Amino acid sequence: MTETMFKPPSPDLSLNIAGVRFKNPVIAASGTFGCGTEYSSFFDVSLLGGICTNGLTLMPKTGNAGIRVLETPSGLLNSIGLENSGIPAFLEKDLPGLKNLGTVIIANLSGGSSDEYVDGAVLLNESPVDMIELNISCPNVKEGGMAFGLDPETAASLVMAVRRVCTNKPLMVKLSPNAPSVNAVALACVNAGADALSLVNTFKGMAIDIAGRKPVFENITAGLSGPAIKPISLRIIWELYDALKNSSLLVPIIGIGGISCTEDALEYLMAGACAVQIGSATFVNPHTMPDIIDGIKKYMIDLKLSNLKSISIRE
Numbered sequence: 001m002t003e004t005m006f007k008p009p010s011p012d013l014s015l016n017i018a019g020v021r022f023k024n025p026v027i028a029a030s031g032t033f034g035c036g037t038e039y040s041s042f043f044d045v046s047l048l049g050g051i052c053t054n055g056l057t058l059m060p061k062t063g064n065a066g067i068r069v070l071e072t073p074s075g076l077l078n079s080i081g082l083e084n085s086g087i088p089a090f091l092e093k094d095l096p097g098l099k100n101l102g103t104v105i106i107a108n109l110s111g112g113s114s115d116e117y118v119d120g121a122v123l124l125n126e127s128p129v130d131m132i133e134l135n136i137s138c139p140n141v142k143e144g145g146m147a148f149g150l151d152p153e154t155a156a157s158l159v160m161a162v163r164r165v166c167t168n169k170p171l172m173v174k175l176s177p178n179a180p181s182v183n184a185v186a187l188a189c190v191n192a193g194a195d196a197l198s199l200v201n202t203f204k205g206m207a208i209d210i211a212g213r214k215p216v217f218e219n220i221t222a223g224l225s226g227p228a229i230k231p232i233s234l235r236i237i238w239e240l241y242d243a244l245k246n247s248s249l250l251v252p253i254i255g256i257g258g259i260s261c262t263e264d265a266l267e268y269l270m271a272g273a274c275a276v277q278i279g280s281a282t283f284v285n286p287h288t289m290p291d292i293i294d295g296i297k298k299y300m301i302d303l304k305l306s307n308l309k310s311i312s313i314r315e
């Protein structure tokens with residue numbers, strides 16, 4: 001018999017999150033992948049498990065003035081401030097192209113007030129997006145964003161209001177690592193109707209321009225991402241898994257924070273995340289995500305793991 005006849009079956013990288021099928025667990029993180037189409041010249045974007053859109057608000061936003069990104073040792077500070085053209089323009093101009101990319105499209109929803117979130121959710125609920133990621137964790141806007149994600153009660157009342165109108169789409173809530181208790185906010189969100197949790201958004205940080213003798217960013221603080229945050233984010237996810245499990249509220253956890261290679265992604269999948277999102281690493285190497293998909297597949301073949309769940313080391 002020839003060798004090809006003994007080829008082992010290909011491992012199954014697919015997964016299901018709240019009824020949505022992903023072909024693999026690697027998803028582009030919000031705000032770092034443009035509208036998806038920009039990366040088509042680097043690799044076949046349909047290979048991705050999914051794409052989270054830029055932060056979307058009902059009304060257009062011009063974003064923050066001044067310096068918006070600054071490289072730091074092993075990281076990136078950003079203060080974009082949710083620049084976007086508004087949900088109606090997104091639905092008309094960007095979504096048709098995104099839907100043609102052949103991957104799961106997740107709309108990242110933000111707002112300056114509870115009403116703005118709800119009105120945005122109403123439009124997305126009737127659109128062809130596959131899922132909504134409720135961003136209650138952006139540290140770079142003065143109103144809304146992270147202000148909804150630091151306190152369990154405030155977070156729960158927003159999730160409940162959005163859940164009420166979000167009848168057709170799964171709702172994933174994106175959490176802030178800056179909350180005094182991430183676990184308390186997470187549990188409140190699940191109790192309020194979140195189908196899944198994604199975390200973390202960026203850590204609040206800052207930098208000072210010593211020549212100008214002033215903070216670099218107009219808002220003084222900015223959000224830190226990249227490899228510098230990975231050990232902290234990983235620990236947060238490990239602890240969150242326990243908290244959800246012990247409360248019998250285990251929903252899918254999507255791990256985010258400083259993932260730049262296969263080994264990083266595997267750590268998150270072992271710690272209790274069912275999928276990962278990748279942001280800043282794509283700026284350094286646009287091929288990071290397809291490389292990680294190949295790397296996970298190779299790891300599964302080497303260890304003879306037939307499905308993704310068997311990567312986890314959590315009970």
Ligand SMILES: Cc1cc2nc3c(=O)[nH]c(=O)nc-3n(C[C@H](O)[C@H](O)[C@H](O)COP(=O)(O)O)c2cc1C
Binds near residue numbers: 031055080224227
């Ligand atoms: C330039 C930039 C813009 C971002 N914009 C958003 C956004 O609009 N909405 C959001 O939920 N997260 C946003 N994020 C956060 C990322 O989605 C991600 O949670 C964070 O960067 C941590 O992942 P990373 O270390 O892989 O970059 C942004 C991050 C960066 C670097």
